[in-house]
Amino acid sequence: MNHDRIKDKLTEKFGPDTLQFETILDQMSVGVPSDKILNICTYLRDDPELQFDLLSFVGGVDYYPSSPRFELVYQIYSVSNVQRMRIKTRIDESDGSPACIESVYPVWKTADWHERETSEMFGIVFKNHPDPRKLLLPDEWRVHPLRKDFPLFGTQEDTPDLPS
Numbered sequence: 001m002n003h004d005r006i007k008d009k010l011t012e013k014f015g016p017d018t019l020q021f022e023t024i025l026d027q028m029s030v031g032v033p034s035d036k037i038l039n040i041c042t043y044l045r046d047d048p049e050l051q052f053d054l055l056s057f058v059g060g061v062d063y064y065p066s067s068p069r070f071e072l073v074y075q076i077y078s079v080s081n082v083q084r085m086r087i088k089t090r091i092d093e094s095d096g097s098p099a100c101i102e103s104v105y106p107v108w109k110t111a112d113w114h115e116r117e118t119s120e121m122f123g124i125v126f127k128n129h130p131d132p133r134k135l136l137l138p139d140e141w142r143v144h145p146l147r148k149d150f151p152l153f154g155t156q157e158d159t160p161d162l163p164s
Contacts, residue, residue, distance in 0.1 A: 001049065001081045003028045009050065013043055029086040034072075034101050037089055041107045044076065044085070052076040052085060055108035058115055060122040064148035068092035070099050070124060076108075091124065103129040121146035 006028060007021050019040075020031035032040050044052040057075035068090040076085050091099040103126040105111045115126040116135040123144035126132070137145075144150065 001078075001083055006050065006083075006085065009047065010040070010043075014040060027084055027086060029088060031088045031090075034089045034091045037072075037087075038102045038104060038107065041074070041076075041087065041104045044087075045107050050078065051080050052078045052083075053108075054079060055104065055110045055114070058104075058111055058118055060118045060124060060146065062122060062146065062148045068099075070122060072101065072118070072124070074104065098123050098125045100125040100127055102127050105129055120144070123147065 003021075003023055007030075010019055010030065014032075014036065018033060018036065022029050022031075030040075044050050054077040055074060056077055057073070059073050061071040061073065063069055063071065069092050071088055071090050074087040076087065077083070078085075089101070091101050093099045099122075101124065103111060103115055105115065105126075106128070112129075112131065113135060115129055116132065118124055119126055119129075119132065120134055120137050121144055134141075137143075
């Protein structure tokens with residue numbers, strides 16, 4: 001399936017002003033509003049022509065001090081169409097609350113550990129995730145090591161032997 005067909009189907013379904021398309025190194029990337037992430041992902045999986053049935057990666061990017069601060073990147077794949085695609089969305093913290101987005105676990109079960117890792121590393125909350133426990137860091141740590149404002153040499157919490 002070519003990129004123009006994917007773009008046409010998404011634009012027809014969600015409107016021309018909702019999505020931002022780009023192609024880099026022959027891979028399509030679509031920017032979506034964060035409040036539509038679940039609907040768009042469900043459509044990409046369920047549409048009989050598109051069939052993006054595999055989520056292979058979820059990761060974050062911290063653009064601190066810009067706003068919105070975080071970008072989430074979802075790498076998806078259609079096995080039947082042998083087609084890759086990237087979905088990007090931007091989210092921000094607000095009023096001292098962490099950045100928050102709906103989990104895509106109901107669409108792709110492989111989101112489980114990807115979202116848990118991204119949550120741990122960036123402090124992003126995935127709403128309605130079935131198992132938000134930490135995956136990599138000790139439970140008592142309250143730091144998020146991949147954030148741009150994380151101290152270069154760590155914190156007392158993660159390196160208790162450092163002098164205060």
